[in-house]
Each structure stands twice: as structure tokens, then as C-alpha cells.
Amino acid sequence: MKRILIAATALAAMAATHASAADEATLKRGEYLVTIMSCTDCHTPGNFGPSPDMEHKLGGASVGFFLPGLGYFYGPNLTPHEETGLGKWSEAEIVTALREGVRPDGRVLAPIMPWTAFASLTDExxxxxAAYLKSLPAYEHAVPGPQGPDAAPPAPYQAVVLPDGTIIR
Ligand code: HEC
Structure with a gap:
């Protein structure tokens, strides 16, 4: 009996090791993809400045975009913070936003979030x-929500500006 118990414990330990090895590989793959797909550029505090805050990478942009006719958009906080990040989103909801550009509340994301380019990502x-984003340390940072084109910009933003200073609206 004792021997069976020991064998069972050893098997359980092996299964646990195997599961965490697979998770580790998935997280590494996620980190690799997030890095080469430039998510950090638009979703990190201090973005487009001389020294992005990589200690809080993906913790939400400080500089947004002005899109003519649409308004002002700031790369949201992608860390799992419950109130200011993706803490309440499931992994499936993150995947839908990435590939279809649709948030859980049904709003379609502005095209500056390049979800059309991400549409053919494989499930894997x-x-x-999504798993990598969920594994990040939760960082509390509320990014301004989108604003219509006639609103006052809530934070710095990038826009297309003509040489005479006119902003393309
Ligand atoms: C060129 C800039 C840019 C890049 C690159 C980018 N995003 Fe975004 N992303 C944005 C902006 C801006 C928004 C907000 C759009 C809106 O509210 O309509 C957004 C929205 C999102 C959202 C919805 C979050 C929410 O709270 O509504 C998710 C999830 C997301 N991005 C994940 C990613 C991931 C993962 C990558 C890399 C694979 C990535 N983004 C690359 C700019 C970018």
C-alpha cells in the first residue's frame, strides 16, 4: 500500500512538473510575440518618450493618438489590474479583442489598435x-478612455500635422 502511495505521489509530481513546463513554454511564446508585435510601443507608460517605463511594461500609454474624424485613443493598461487593466477579462475575451477588435462590451476598437493585422493569429x-498578459504583475494605472474628435484632449497625443501647423482632422 505504502509503495502504491509513493508511486502515486511520484506520478502526481511528474504531472505537475510537466504542466508547469508547458505553461512556461506558453508564457515564453506569449512574451516573444508581444515583443515582436510591438504591443509595448503603444501600451507602455512613457511610450514615444525618451525612456518608456519598461518596469511597468504594458501598464498603459501616456501618449495617445488622434485619429481624424474618430477622436483620441490611448493604449489601455494590459496588465491584470482589476480596475484599471484587463483583470476582469477572460483569456477568450482578450483573444476576441486581438483578432476581431471587439471588446467584451461590444465596442469595436479604433483601427490604430492593429487588430486587422492580428486577425490571422493562430489559436495557439x-x-x-493572452496567457502572458494575465501573468504580468498587476499595475494600477488608469489610461484616459477614448474621446470624440471635438473633445479637449485628455493627455498628450500624436497626430498628423501639416508643415503650417494644421492638424489633419
Ligand atoms: C500602434 C499602437 C498599438 C499597437 C502596436 C497595439 N495596440 Fe492594442 N490598442 C491600441 C490602442 C490605441 C487601443 C485602444 C483603442 C480603442 O479604445 O478603441 C488598443 C486596445 C487594445 C486592447 C483592448 C483593451 C481595452 O481595455 O479596451 C487590447 C486587449 C490590446 N489593445 C492588446 C494589444 C496587444 C496584445 C498588442 C500586441 C500584440 C497590441 N494591442 C498592439 C494601440 C496599439
């Missing part, structure tokens, strides 16, 4: 990205 890669 899309879920690796």
Missing part, C-alpha cells in the same frame, strides 16, 4: 499572448 499564438 493568440492564447499564448
Amino acid at each position: 499564438d493568440a492564447f499564448a499572448i
